[in-house]
Amino acid sequence: MQDDELAGTLLAPAKVNLALHVTGRRADGYHLLETLVVFPRAIADRIEIEPADRDLLTVTGEFREGVPTDRGNIVLKALDLCRAQAGELGIGVPPLSITLEKNLPHGAGIGGGSADAAALLSHLARLDPALGERLASLSAGLGADVPMCMAGSPQVARGIGDELEPVALSAGFGILLVNPRRPVPTPAVFKALVNRSNTPLPAMPPKGFGTTEALLNWLKATRNDLQETAVSIEGAIAEAIGAIEREDALLARMSGSGATVFGLFETPEIARDRAERLRASRPDWWIRAA
Numbered sequence: 313m314q315d316d317e318l319a320g321t322l323l324a325p326a327k328v329n330l331a332l333h334v335t336g337r338r339a340d341g342y343h344l345l346e347t348l349v350v351f352p353r354a355i356a357d358r359i360e361i362e363p364a365d366r367d368l369l370t371v372t373g374e375f376r377e378g379v380p381t382d383r384g385n386i387v388l389k390a391l392d393l394c395r396a397q398a399g400e401l402g403i404g405v406p407p408l409s410i411t412l413e414k415n416l417p418h419g420a421g422i423g424g425g426s427a428d429a430a431a432l433l434s435h436l437a438r439l440d441p442a443l444g445e446r447l448a449s450l451s452a453g454l455g456a457d458v459p460m461c462m463a464g465s466p467q468v469a470r471g472i473g474d475e476l477e478p479v480a481l482s483a484g485f486g487i488l489l490v491n492p493r494r495p496v497p498t499p500a501v502f503k504a505l506v507n508r509s510n511t512p513l514p515a516m517p518p519k520g521f522g523t524t525e526a527l528l529n530w531l532k533a534t535r536n537d538l539q540e541t542a543v544s545i546e547g548a549i550a551e552a553i554g555a556i557e558r559e560d561a562l563l564a565r566m567s568g569s570g571a572t573v574f575g576l577f578e579t580p581e582i583a584r585d586r587a588e589r590l591r592a593s594r595p596d597w598w599i600r601a602a
């Protein structure tokens with residue numbers, strides 16, 4: 313890829329943990345997880361990139377408030393990481409103007425800044441295969457969720473979330489995301505956990521999930537081990553789960569450390585229909601379907 317081909321629009325889809333088991337804790341305090349993640353592409357932040365005279369980050373969109381525009385933003389940290397690695401390989405990364413459209417709530421258990429950083433890293437990785445390999449292996453340093461977001465396709469993640477295994481998931485189910493617009497800080501949830509040594513995920517069908525029914529049967533034997541603790545910190549999570557259950561979801565559960573909750577439905581059409589109904593009764597919630 314040439315410098316002028318760096319320009320473009322990237323999507324940073326939400327990360328949804330369909331199941332998340334906490335199986336242990338490392339000496340450094342990070343938790344060992346087993347999680348199945350999916351990335352609904354229609355629910356995403358957008359990142360506009362243009363070569364410029366100097367690096368510039370502009371944040372727009374519904375959830376721009378509170379997002380730093382200085383080098384503390386994880387997107388610029390990702391750019392710095394990439395430039396340092398590229399430099400070692402003799403590759404130049406020109407200054408970039410980056411416009412980040414925050415459509416997804418942050419502190420919400422659906423990737424947030426990790427998704428944005430991952431989208432930029434995946435894009436810059438195309439400059440050079442050796443650079444791509446380095447970025448994939450160093451990306452966890454930016455955040456435990458960055459590697460899975462770089463993969464961008466259904467994965468089982470283990471370790472602290474950075475050991476990835478792709479999962480075939482051809483079922484065409486619908487997904488509804490509801491966020492009660494209350495941020496829940498991830499470290500607070502992990503810190504308040506009572507049980508840190510739970511059972512691993514059940515074995516997966518070797519060929520993945522061909523039908524929604526197969527996926528659902530497997531999911532019913534799984535959990536989100538952060539959910540109970542997150543609900544004790546933010547009661548609105550339980551309210552959102554209850555509301556999705558009343559829409560006859562096949563499954564309603566929290567994603568990540570919350571507060572976003574997802575509902576699974578047979579088809580995207582049903583999910584969109586239920587999203588509209590929920591929006592009418594809860595205009596104060598963030599509600600999306602895909």
Ligand code: C5P
Pocket residue numbers: 341342343344345426454455456457471472473498499502
């Ligand atoms: O890696 P990231 O910065 O996204 O993680 C935020 C916080 O969540 C960490 O500081 C840690 O407290 C907690 N965490 C954890 N175990 C993980 C991932 C995150 O304890 N596997």
